[in-house]
Amino acid sequence: MTKSIYSIFLFFFGFFFTQNLYSQISIKQTKSDNDIKLSTLPYYSYGKGIGMTSPDSLFQLNIRFRMQNRVTYLKNEDENGAYDGQIRRLRLRFDGYVGNPKFLYAIQLSFAPGDVGEVKDGENINIIRDAVITYRPNRHWNLSFGQTKLPGNRQRVNSSGGLQLTDRTINNARFTIDRDFGFQLHNMNEFKDRFSYNFKAAVSTGEGRNSTEKPDDGVAVTGKIELLPLGAFTKDGTYFEGDVLRESKPKLLLSGAFQQNNHARRTQGQLGDDLFEKRTMKSVMIDAMFKYNGWAAMSSFMSRTTTQNALTFDLNNTSNMKYAFVGNGFDYQLSYNTKSNYEFIGRYSIQKVGSDIKNYAPNSKQYTFGITRYIWEHAFKLQTELTFDTLEYYNGEIKNNWYLRFQVEIGI
Template identity: 80%
Template sequence: MRFFYYLVCFLFFSFSNAQINISQSKNDNDLKLTALPYYSFGKGLGLTSPDSLFQLNIRFRMQNRVTYIENDGENGAYDGQIRRLRLRFDGYVGNPKFLYAIQLSFAPGDVGEIKEGENLNIIRDAVVFYRPNNHWNVSFGQTKLPGNRQRINSSGGLQLSDRTINNARFTIDRDFGFQVHNINEYLDKFSYNFKAAVSTGEGRNSTDNPDDGIAVTGKAELFPFGAFAKDGTNFEGDIVREKKPKLMISGAFQQNNHARRTQGQLGNDLFEQRTMKSVLLDGMFKYNGWAAMASYMSRTTNENAVTINPLDVTQSNYAFVGNGFDYQLSYNTKKNYEFIGRYSIQKVGRDIEAFTPNTKQYSLGVTKYIWEHAFKVQAEINYDTLDYFDGTTKNNWYLRFQVEIGI
C-alpha cells in the first residue's frame, strides 16, 4: 500500500505543477496517445461538437490473408481468413487534457474460441487519459503495457504479416491498470522517454477472483540522434525515407507477481501461480529507405516453471520460460516496394525443454505500400526449424499473401 501512496503523491505533485500546453490544431484530430502508438497515415473520420467540448474520431482496419502451409509429416493445406478486423474510437470530453480510447476486435483470431465460463475477448483497449501537457501522459484502464517495440506497435504497422516467434511467446501485451509516461522527443537533438505501469498482471478482460499479486513494468527509450520523423518508431520500415540517420535504443523490465497464466498476461491457466520476470531490449535504425531492428526477450520464474494439477498428477502445464533474439533488415525503394528479411532464434528454458522445442525462423517478404501502412499488399515465405529434446527435428514452412486496408 505504501507504493500506491507514493504513486498518488507523485502524480498529484506532477499535475499540480504542470503547465497546461496541449498543441493541437483545430484541423488535427490525431491525439497521439503514447500508450497506444498505432500507425495512422490518415486521421480517420473525426467529429467535434460545435462548442469544442467533445471530440470523437473513428477508425477501422482489416487484414485479409490466404496461406499455403506445409508442416513436416503432414499434407499441405490452404488457410484463408480475416486475420484482424478492428474498430477504434478516440477523442476527448470537456477538455483535450481528458482523453479516451476504445478499440474493439471482431475477427475470430482476435476474439478467440468461445469457451464456457470464459469472457468474450471483444474489448482490446478501454482506457482514459489525463495529459496535462506535451510531456506527461497518465492512463487508467486496459491497454498495452510499455513492453517490447514490436508488440507496442500496431499490427497495422508491421512489415511482415505477423510478429516474431519470440514476440508470440515472451511479450507482456495488454493489462488493466495505471500507466505514467514522460515524453521528451525532439527531431534534431538527443531525446528520451520514461514509462511505468502498475497493473493486475492477469491480461485483458480478466474477471478471475482477485489476489494479492500485481505486475510492475518500467521502460526507458533513448534517441541519440533525435526522434524519428512522423513518429517513425511506431511503424516498421523506413517508408518516410529518413533524411538523417535515426536510432532508438530501449529497455523494459516487468515483474508479474503470482501470475496465473503460462505467459503472464497471455496463455492458458497454470495449476499454480508463478512470479515471472521479463527483460525486453530493442534497437531500431532508419536512414534513406533502409531500416534495421534487433531485439532480445526473456522470461524467468521464481521456481520451477512446470505446474502439476493437485487433483490429477498426470496433468501438468508450464510457464513459458526462455529467451530469444530477433534480427530484421529491409529496404524501401522510391516506388514504395519494400524487401524484408528476418531471422529469429528462440531457446526455451531448462525447466520446459522436454515439453517444447527450440526454434529458428527465417522470413522473406515483399510489401507494396499503396497508401503507406494504411493500404498495402504483402507477400512472404516463412521457414521454421524445430529442434526437440529427444534429438528429432521438424521443418515447417508457409507462403502467404495479405492485403491490409484502413482509415
C-alpha cells in the same frame, strides 16, 4: 513437390498482378498527424479517420477501422500441404476527448475470430482490446487508467497494422507482456534533431485483458526507458516498421523494459492458458531500431524466467501438467524500401526454451523473406512472404515447416 511449386507461383503471380492494378491509383497526403496521439496507444494511422467535433468544442470523436485479409499455403513436415484463408484482424477504434483536450479516451474493439479467440465456458469474450482514459496536462506527461498495451517490447507496442510482415516474431508470440488493466505514467521528451528520451511505468493486475478472475494480492510492475540519440523519427516513426517515409537523416532508437508479474495465473503472464499453480515471472526486453534513406534495421532480445520451477501440476491428478513458458530469444530484421514503395524484408529469429521445460517444448529458428507494396503507407498495402521454421526437440528430433502467404491490409 509439383504442387508446392505451383502454389508458390500462384501466390507471387497474385501479388504482383494485384499491385500493378493498384499502382495506378494516385493518393496524396492531405492531412496532418493525429493531434491526439496517445503514447499509451501508439497505433500508426494515416490522417485522422472520420472525425467529429462538437460546435462548442467540448468533445471530439474520431472513428477508424482496419482489416487484414489473408490466404496461406502451409506445409508441415510429415503432413499434407493445406490452404488457409481468413480475416486475420478486423478492428474498430474510437478516440478523442471529452470536456477538455487534456482528458483523452481511446477504445479499440476486435471482431475477427483470430482476435476474439475461441469462446469457452466460464470465460469472457475478448472483444475489448483497449478502453483507456488519459490525462495529459502537457506534451511531456501522460497518466492513463484502463486497459491497454503495456510499455513492453518494441514490436508489441507497434500496432499490427504497422508491421512490415504479416505477423510478429516467434519470440514476441512467446515472451511479450501484451495488454493489461491498470495505471500507466509516461514522461515523453522527444525533439526533432537532438537527444531525446522517454520514461514509462505501469502498475497493472498482471492477468491480461478482460479478466474477471477472483482478485488476489499479485500485481505486475513494468518500467521502460527509450533513448533516441539522433532525435525523434519523422511522424512518430518509432511506432511503425520499415522506412516508408525515407528518413533524410539517420535515426536510432534504443530501449529496455523490465516487468515482474507477481503470482501470475497464466502460462505467459498476461497471455496463455491457466496454470495449475501461480508463478511469479520476470521479463526482460531490449530493442534497437535504425532508419535512414529507405533502409531499416531492427533487433531485439526477450526473456522470461520464474522464481520457482516453471512446471505446475494438478493436485487432483498429478499426471496433468502445465508450464510457464520460460526461455529467451533474439530477432533480427533488415529491409529496404525503394522510391516506388516496394519494400524487401528479411527476418531471422532464434528461440531457446528454459531448462525447466526443455523436455516439453522445442527450440526454434525462423527465416522469413517478404515483399510489401505500400499504396498508402501502412494504411493500404499488399504483402507476401515465405517463412521457414526449424524445430529442434530435446530427443534430437528436428522438424522443418514452411508457409507462403499473401495479405491485403486496408484501413483509415
